[in-house]
Amino acid sequence: MTTDGDLPGYAEALDELQQILGTLESDTADVDLLAERVQRADVLIRHCRSRLDDARLHVTRVIAALDTETAGQEAGT
16 A cells, blocks of 8 residues: 555646546557556545645634634734
């Protein structure tokens, strides 16, 4: 099984997905490698979704902290 340490960063994963898609859409796609490429695409898509979810959670927490800080400053004035 692939670990997070084996996965590329988000931008690199998107680039690899584009390459896989281009290969799959080409007239010369190697049928023998089809399952392997689709499996790799699945791993990359799940990885990218996880990175997006993590980023969304982080941004939400930062905004909540800023809102709390701002509310505290307004209450003190």
